[in-house]
Amino acid sequence: MARAGRRPGRTGTRERILAAARELFGQRGYEGTTIRAIAAAAEVNPALLHHFFGTKEQVFVAALNLPIDPATVVPRILDGPRGELGQRMVRVMLEVWRQPDARASFLALLRSVASHEDAVRMFRQFVERTVLERLAGALGVPKLRLTTAAAQVIGLALLRFVIGMEPLSTADEEEIVQLVAPVIQYYVDGRGPSRP
Amino acid sequence: MARAGRRPGRTGTRERILAAARELFGQRGYEGTTIRAIAAAAEVNPALLHHFFGTKEQVFVAALNLPIDPATVVPRILDGPRGELGQRMVRVMLEVWRQPDARASFLALLRSVASHEDAVRMFRQFVERTVLERLAGALGVPKLRLTTAAAQVIGLALLRFVIGMEPLSTADEEEIVQLVAPVIQYYVDGRGPSRP
Numbered sequence: 001m002a003r004a005g006r007r008p009g010r011t012g013t014r015e016r017i018l019a020a021a022r023e024l025f026g027q028r029g030y031e032g033t034t035i036r037a038i039a040a041a042a043e044v045n046p047a048l049l050h051h052f053f054g055t056k057e058q059v060f061v062a063a064l065n066l067p068i069d070p071a072t073v074v075p076r077i078l079d080g081p082r083g084e085l086g087q088r089m090v091r092v093m094l095e096v097w098r099q100p101d102a103r104a105s106f107l108a109l110l111r112s113v114a115s116h117e118d119a120v121r122m123f124r125q126f127v128e129r130t131v132l133e134r135l136a137g138a139l140g141v142p143k144l145r146l147t148t149a150a151a152q153v154i155g156l157a158l159l160r161f162v163i164g165m166e167p168l169s170t171a172d173e174e175e176i177v178q179l180v181a182p183v184i185q186y187y188v189d190g191r192g193p194s195r196p
Numbered sequence: 197m198a199r200a201g202r203r204p205g206r207t208g209t210r211e212r213i214l215a216a217a218r219e220l221f222g223q224r225g226y227e228g229t230t231i232r233a234i235a236a237a238a239e240v241n242p243a244l245l246h247h248f249f250g251t252k253e254q255v256f257v258a259a260l261n262l263p264i265d266p267a268t269v270v271p272r273i274l275d276g277p278r279g280e281l282g283q284r285m286v287r288v289m290l291e292v293w294r295q296p297d298a299r300a301s302f303l304a305l306l307r308s309v310a311s312h313e314d315a316v317r318m319f320r321q322f323v324e325r326t327v328l329e330r331l332a333g334a335l336g337v338p339k340l341r342l343t344t345a346a347a348q349v350i351g352l353a354l355l356r357f358v359i360g361m362e363p364l365s366t367a368d369e370e371e372i373v374q375l376v377a378p379v380i381q382y383y384v385d386g387r388g389p390s391r392p
Contacts, residue, residue, distance in 0.1 A: 107310045108310075110306050110309070110310035111307065111310040111311060113306070113358070113359070114303045114304075114306035114307040114310055115307060120358070120359055120360065123359070124359050124360060124361055127361070128361065128362070132361075143362070143363050144363045144364060144367055144371070144375070145375065147355060147361055147362075147363065147364040148352065148364060148372075148375055148376060150351075150355065150361075151348065151351035151352040151354070151355045151356075151364065152347065152348045152351055152379070153351070154351045154354065154355065155346075155347035155348055155349070155350045155351025155352070155354065156344065156347040156351070158347070158350065158351065158354070159343060159346065159347045159350065160347075162309070162316070163309070163316055163319070163320050164316065164320060165320055165323070165324065165328075165343055165346075166324070166339070166343075167339050167340045167343065168340060168343040168344060168347070171340055175340070176344075179340070179341065179344055179383075180344060182382070183348070183379050183382065186378070186379065186382075187375075
């Protein structure tokens with residue numbers, strides 16, 4: 001049922017843009033797709049795309065219905081004392097993934113990645129450009145260390161929220177932060193964590 | 197084409213057992229399925245199942261075509277000085293997943309888990325019973341720490357072998373071992389790793 005006062009056709013336009021974006025990102029990867037190309041495929045003005053979504057990154061987040069928006073998450077991880085970066089990264093991750101729809105999004109993402117090599121490339125480029133390179137640049141940490149830290153956080157989300165592995169699945173959030181934050185801090189600092 | 201000298205019907209029997217096993221594991225989970233029930237569903241003698249596969253665990257590995265056999269992997273991780281356990285766990289994981297067929301198995305497993313809640317339960321129970329509980333028992337390490345170590349190793353395999361995230365994907369194996377082993381050792385020992 002259309003909401004009262006809504007301009008007719010607006011929802012249809014948004015959906016058409018997102019469908020075109022999904023197709024192009026899949027075909028050309030994240031890097032090979034431009035706002036201009038999506039606008040052309042959806043037969044709208046590029047300015048309308050910017051108006052609806054902002055950046056290419058945000059079109060991607062909306063098109064793939066991702067629970068994580070790097071434009072929000074990356075600054076939250078970076079903002080604060082460097083010695084507490086591990087804590088912030090684990091906390092932000094736990095917060096994002098405990099949202100009601102996040103598990104369904106994670107499952108859809110896994111299905112897509114497990115079924116299409118195009119989806120693998122698309123997500124890989126997206127995470128590299130919008131998360132890893134920004135964090136590595138801002139922190140001056142080698143990308144290998146940062147990618148391995150990401151592996152810890154992603155593996156944790158997979159076992160806690162998707163697989164439901166016990167006792168990780170029901171463990172207290174603060175206990176997980178205390179346990180895992182020193183590991184992220186180790187990757188970032190290149191020094192061993194103190195006993196938690 | 198049947199191999200010369202092979203007893204007729206033998207391959208058919210093996211396939212019938214594995215198909216019955218897949219169905220029962222999916223329906224009843226790993227714990228709720230017995231060798232006896234699989235034999236009954238496949239209409240063979242339970243002794244034949246033991247003869248073909250050994251234990252229920254090995255039936256599961258064969259039925260799901262897993263690249264990891266816990267009966268082989270767990271002793272290899274445990275066998276050696278405790279202070280080098282982190283190194284062994286990372287090395288064994290890298291070795292298993294670099295086998296030619298391992299990536300296809302990992303993708304099939306992800307597809308299955310991302311599409312069926314039954315598959316989630318089945319794999320969760322299998323990993324808990326055959327890997328995590330054995331390691332936790334043998335090492336006297338709390339299950340939460342061990343599960344979080346598993347999250348690191350699984351996340352690493354996902355990004356290196358499935359997603360192909362750089363520079364993790366092409367990094368030297370020994371460099372990854374040196375970087376990640378202290379983390380596993382930290383989870384096992386409850387002490388911070390030395391600078392790698």
